Amino acid sequence: MGLIALRLIGWVGMWIVSLGVLVVYLSPGFTPLFVPLLGYATFRAVLQLAYIRPSLYIRRVLQQYPWKLLTGVPRGRNKHPAVQEDEMWLELPNPERPEEQIPLLFLSGMRTFWWMRRFGTARTKPELKAQIEPLWFAGDPRFIAVIAAGSRGGTTPRRLHLLYQITATGRRGVAPIDWDAGPEALERARRSGAHVPAPVSPHPHVHPR
Structure with a gap:
């Protein structure tokens, strides 16, 4: 979870810095060069957000079951x-x-x-x-x-x-089943x-x- 947060911060930071360099230091003619970088940074940041929920479940599983x-x-x-x-x-x-x-x-x-x-x-x-x-x-x-x-x-x-x-x-529409598991397992x-x-x-x- 901590690694995902660091990656998210890193990609968001890269997006902000890249946009800042483009707006403050470069002319509009450089925009086509930065569009792929900004797009990729956006994609990677959104991907890290998608990893957060599975990571929370992984943490919960490992709190209950040993390796x-x-x-x-x-x-x-x-x-x-x-x-x-x-x-x-x-x-x-x-x-x-x-x-x-x-x-x-x-x-x-x-x-x-x-x-x-x-x-x-x-x-x-x-x-x-x-x-x-x-x-x-x-x-x-x-x-x-x-x-x-x-x-x-x-x-x-x-x-x-x-x-x-x-x-x-x-x-929705998918009923849970117990697999004949005992109360403790459930x-x-x-x-x-x-x-x-x-x-x-x-x-x-x-x-x-």
Whole structure:
């Protein structure tokens, strides 16, 4: 989050300085030279604003779930047979039923190109695929999670990316589902920012008179 704020300040500052130089020190004839720079700085600043919300969710997820190092995680760039969306995916075990594999999709298009290259195809270089092996993972694949690649030394996560189930987004017309998760798992996911069903209160037992 702090890095995003610094980048935003940097691009806004570049835009202001570039415009100031153009207006104060240069003649109007230099305007065509500065238009691409101003346009690019605007684009990058808006992009940083778009990163703020995912970064806040990433922070919430990491406050609730510890990092795990996973190896051999099934993944693909083509449509997963169990879902309707045609997106890249990972398969991760259900925390409460490890024999069940849950597809977790890359539903957001932001910052996915780096991951797409490393998911790769049969022609992808092994050294690229090795950059996400093992995979850093934090979260619950039934609701919301964060993945990351390891640093060069493999000691810290980098390239953090938010993943979530579409049923956990709270979008209009999309009802949340509980995946038969227990109350503690649902509450943990809720604190992470996922939309989950409200807990069902048990019916009071009425004793016959």
